Amino acid sequence: MLLRFALHGWHRCVRIPQSKCRPADQNLKSKIVHGVRFLALLVQKYGGTSVGSIDKIKNVAAKVAAAKRAGNDVVVVVSAMSGETNRLIALAQEISPLPDEREKDVLISTGEQVTVALLSLALKEIGQPARSYLGHQVRIETDNAYGKARILSIDSTKIVEAIKAGEVVVVAGFQGVDENDNITTLGRGGSDTSAVALAAFLNAKACEIYTDVEGVFTTDPRICPQAKKLGKISYDEMIELASTGAKVLEIRSVEFAKKYSVPVHVRSTFSDVEGTWLVEEDDSMSDVLVSGVACDKNEAKITLVRVPDEPGLAARIFGPIADAHIVVDMIIQNASEDGTTDMTFTVPKADHQKALAIVEKSLPEVHAKGIRVDTEIAKVSVVGVGMRTHAGVAAIMFQTLAREKVNIQMISTSEIKISVVIDAKQSDQAVRALHQAFIAN
Amino acid sequence: MLLRFALHGWHRCVRIPQSKCRPADQNLKSKIVHGVRFLALLVQKYGGTSVGSIDKIKNVAAKVAAAKRAGNDVVVVVSAMSGETNRLIALAQEISPLPDEREKDVLISTGEQVTVALLSLALKEIGQPARSYLGHQVRIETDNAYGKARILSIDSTKIVEAIKAGEVVVVAGFQGVDENDNITTLGRGGSDTSAVALAAFLNAKACEIYTDVEGVFTTDPRICPQAKKLGKISYDEMIELASTGAKVLEIRSVEFAKKYSVPVHVRSTFSDVEGTWLVEEDDSMSDVLVSGVACDKNEAKITLVRVPDEPGLAARIFGPIADAHIVVDMIIQNASEDGTTDMTFTVPKADHQKALAIVEKSLPEVHAKGIRVDTEIAKVSVVGVGMRTHAGVAAIMFQTLAREKVNIQMISTSEIKISVVIDAKQSDQAVRALHQAFIAN
Numbered sequence: 014m015l016l017r018f019a020l021h022g023w024h025r026c027v028r029i030p031q032s033k034c035r036p037a038d039q040n041l042k043s044k045i046v047h048g049v050r051f052l053a054l055l056v057q058k059y060g061g062t063s064v065g066s067i068d069k070i071k072n073v074a075a076k077v078a079a080a081k082r083a084g085n086d087v088v089v090v091v092s093a094m095s096g097e098t099n100r101l102i103a104l105a106q107e108i109s110p111l112p113d114e115r116e117k118d119v120l121i122s123t124g125e126q127v128t129v130a131l132l133s134l135a136l137k138e139i140g141q142p143a144r145s146y147l148g149h150q151v152r153i154e155t156d157n158a159y160g161k162a163r164i165l166s167i168d169s170t171k172i173v174e175a176i177k178a179g180e181v182v183v184v185a186g187f188q189g190v191d192e193n194d195n196i197t198t199l200g201r202g203g204s205d206t207s208a209v210a211l212a213a214f215l216n217a218k219a220c221e222i223y224t225d226v227e228g229v230f231t232t233d234p235r236i237c238p239q240a241k242k243l244g245k246i247s248y249d250e251m252i253e254l255a256s257t258g259a260k261v262l263e264i265r266s267v268e269f270a271k272k273y274s275v276p277v278h279v280r281s282t283f284s285d286v287e288g289t290w291l292v293e294e295d296d297s298m299s300d301v302l303v304s305g306v307a308c309d310k311n312e313a314k315i316t317l318v319r320v321p322d323e324p325g326l327a328a329r330i331f332g333p334i335a336d337a338h339i340v341v342d343m344i345i346q347n348a349s350e351d352g353t354t355d356m357t358f359t360v361p362k363a364d365h366q367k368a369l370a371i372v373e374k375s376l377p378e379v380h381a382k383g384i385r386v387d388t389e390i391a392k393v394s395v396v397g398v399g400m401r402t403h404a405g406v407a408a409i410m411f412q413t414l415a416r417e418k419v420n421i422q423m424i425s426t427s428e429i430k431i432s433v434v435i436d437a438k439q440s441d442q443a444v445r446a447l448h449q450a451f452i453a454n
Numbered sequence: 455m456l457l458r459f460a461l462h463g464w465h466r467c468v469r470i471p472q473s474k475c476r477p478a479d480q481n482l483k484s485k486i487v488h489g490v491r492f493l494a495l496l497v498q499k500y501g502g503t504s505v506g507s508i509d510k511i512k513n514v515a516a517k518v519a520a521a522k523r524a525g526n527d528v529v530v531v532v533s534a535m536s537g538e539t540n541r542l543i544a545l546a547q548e549i550s551p552l553p554d555e556r557e558k559d560v561l562i563s564t565g566e567q568v569t570v571a572l573l574s575l576a577l578k579e580i581g582q583p584a585r586s587y588l589g590h591q592v593r594i595e596t597d598n599a600y601g602k603a604r605i606l607s608i609d610s611t612k613i614v615e616a617i618k619a620g621e622v623v624v625v626a627g628f629q630g631v632d633e634n635d636n637i638t639t640l641g642r643g644g645s646d647t648s649a650v651a652l653a654a655f656l657n658a659k660a661c662e663i664y665t666d667v668e669g670v671f672t673t674d675p676r677i678c679p680q681a682k683k684l685g686k687i688s689y690d691e692m693i694e695l696a697s698t699g700a701k702v703l704e705i706r707s708v709e710f711a712k713k714y715s716v717p718v719h720v721r722s723t724f725s726d727v728e729g730t731w732l733v734e735e736d737d738s739m740s741d742v743l744v745s746g747v748a749c750d751k752n753e754a755k756i757t758l759v760r761v762p763d764e765p766g767l768a769a770r771i772f773g774p775i776a777d778a779h780i781v782v783d784m785i786i787q788n789a790s791e792d793g794t795t796d797m798t799f800t801v802p803k804a805d806h807q808k809a810l811a812i813v814e815k816s817l818p819e820v821h822a823k824g825i826r827v828d829t830e831i832a833k834v835s836v837v838g839v840g841m842r843t844h845a846g847v848a849a850i851m852f853q854t855l856a857r858e859k860v861n862i863q864m865i866s867t868s869e870i871k872i873s874v875v876i877d878a879k880q881s882d883q884a885v886r887a888l889h890q891a892f893i894a895n
Binding site: 067070071101104105107108109112113115116117119120122123126127129130131133134135137138144145147149150171193194195196 | 508511512542545546548549550553554556557558560561563564567568570571572574575576578579585586588590591612634635636637
């Protein structure tokens with residue numbers, strides 16, 4: 014019945030893309046001072062768990078030096094040592110529960126600063142000349158949205174000089190400066206974006222993202238043992254996977270890679286096996302209906318019950334939510350017979366109480382009969398560029414879920430993705446069934 | 455006998471002032487962009503123990519806000535939280551016993567960055583608008599001597615703007631950038647120098663140095679219970695005291711204060727009583743023969759026995775030591791009858807083995823008969839501008855020590871200071887006797 018309800022409202026089903034709320038680095042203007050193309054330049058990024066101790070930093074230094082010895086020029090981007098950013102935030106919160114964003118960025122950007130210095134020392138210690146650079150030193154200029162800044166430009170002069178001198182360049186990820194030299198940070202996963210942006214500005218042959226998994230999998234191996242590593246995946250598929258719960262890469266870094274056609278290689282810090290390449294879509298990809306199945310349990314669903322179905326309603330509801338910087342993911346509204354409608358939308362679980370308070374305030378104005386909240390939901394998605402050319406993916410998906418007696422609460426689609434919201438308790442079962450239906454068969 | 459020996463060699467007794475080894479910020483060129491004189495501008499500096507915990511940072515915020523409420527504009531300079539710099543250095547040394555100086559500065563400068571952010575947050579939390587600035591943001595430009603850089607200029611534009619906007623400005627001490635934006639640190643006590651330099655460039659009415667003691671004392675109260683706090687002291691006296699073991703202020707910051715006539719108020723973070731003012735010398739000061747008695751146990755004595763007394767000897771001995779950046783404090787050479795001489799000098803105890811190795815290498819070249827080393831020495835000094843106009847201080851000092859049966863091994867003087875090197879075991883006794891003879895009587 015709810016499936017019918019959702020299908021009924023199909024043509025009005027809207028997804029507000031994240032890029033609407035925050036244009037994704039679109040004002041980027043290149044300031045490449047030395048527009049040299051380094052044929053063998055690699056940008057490598059190592060995350061917090063890869064540099065979480067002195068021994069791990071030494072391990073990273075050995076990998077970097079090996080890449081350099083193999084004939085590559087190397088620029089390394091590092092995150093803070095794992096746990097360090099949280100330690101710093103805890104200090105700030107001892108002073109203020111909601112710390113000022115500018116000062117918080119000054120504080121937490123020290124995490125990456127410590128790592129670049131230590132990694133440079135570790136490289137020098139094994140005989141590899143190296144040099145650290147911070148956001149202000151290579152002028153990774155961003156807007157001034159503290160805590161979630163976007164990169165606008167990078168001055169590659171010093172990096173190019175150091176590379177020419179045979180040095181490995183170690184750049185602090187996650188951080189930049191605005192036009193007035195205020196320190197900014199890029200938000201969650203920001204070091205990925207730093208790395209891809211550097212690869213773009215330096216015309217690197219590839220950006221290697223080193224992490225604690227071996228690549229991008231067809232689905233979460235912890236849920237589905239048949240999951241297999243993808244050899245390659247298109248930028249668009251990765252963007253959809255990132256936005257549907259596959260947390261290998263932050264979405265903004267993938268958008269960046271797509272925009273500048275940066276080949277990205279996601280691979281493990283702790284082994285030498287090939288990982289997954291993010292590349293431009295090619296013909297072979299469209300033969301595959303579904304590349305991945307993703308599951309996101311970090312959303313909550315809010316329903317406004319029986320609001321009058323009249324123009325301007327959505328603006329009155331979602332305006333104040335947007336003003337509070339809460340990202341709304343899916344919105345569904347079903348037309349009804351009696352002139353009222355149920356309006357359902359999802360927000361990040363962490364923001365759902367804030368969103369609820371805002372909606373409750375506007376309750377009299379929108380004449381809703383009530384509010385329902387559900388935090389026990391999961392968004393399960395199938396993603397694949399093959400959907401562009403092949404019909405019937407939705408049908409197979411819905412049949413598969415029906416066979417498993419999984420009730421669908423909401424549906425949203427893009428050209429290469431179908432997402433459904435279901436009961437969180439059934440999500441593992443749904444992921445396994447969909448993986449079996451589309452990929453493992 | 456040794457006293458006679460020292461007096462015999464008196465005219466050849468040389469002290470290499472620290473400023474010879476490292477000109478003390480003499481190239482300083484003012485770049486004051488807004489040459490406004492703030493009649494009520496205070497620069498306050500809080501050291502590591504004053505900001506050693508979140509509670510202590512909150513205490514500092516309260517003191518700063520009170521000074522602002524009292525009608526002052528306030529610029530605050532802070533050090534790293536106590537223990538933090540050592541923690542960072544230990545991390546670096548896990549990688550490299552002698553870490554690269556550039557990367558070490560990148561690493562340890564994060565300590566002050568954390569503190570400026572936290573103090574700014576604490577100020578905002580109690581309703582006092584505040585803003586942190588790092589060395590590169592207000593362009594505290596230094597030379598590029600990593601780990602011991604000298605301040606060349608400060609761009610006060612942003613500081614002046616923030617002050618005009620009613621904000622307290624919190625500046626990271628100890629750090630700067632060289633002309634190529636490399637991060638530098640100023641060495642031990644560098645935050646004092648940052649504070650005095652800012653006070654000079656901003657034409658502040660005073661620079662308050664908050665510390666864990668109540669001011670400058672006539673001698674160390676732990677050694678001599680009769681020690682009393684000085685109400686004021688001249689820059690020159692403070693420079694001599696700093697160079698003779700009174701570690702309230704680092705010598706370079708006092709030289710800076712003298713050069714730019716910055717009134718400096720040394721006082722306690724943990725009480726409101728007046729401390730000690732460092733000011734220009736005035737007439738009342740010369741009535742006092744001796745202002746302070748200092749004791750320094752951090753030097754070691756090296757003697758080259760029976761070297762031929764010929765031109766160029768000192769250069770051959772001290773050239774290689776200076777090249778190794780070891781600061782030689784006192785040098786004494788006694789002429790003798792048989793054409794040989796004993797050459798005795800002191801170096802920081804921490805450097806004495808390095809110095810010994812260098813001297814041993816040059817042993818054949820200088821034809822010395824042997825080397826003697828003594829680490830169990832103390833340098834006891836009496837300091838006072840009154841010596842300029844009053845004779846007899848040396849005589850009283852030597853008589854006092856003779857009465858106490860303290861043997862004098864070396865003597866060095868300046869216009870306002872007499873230092874003697876004695877057996878470390880007798881140093882407390884000597885300090886108490888000299889304090890009694892000159893000050894407490």
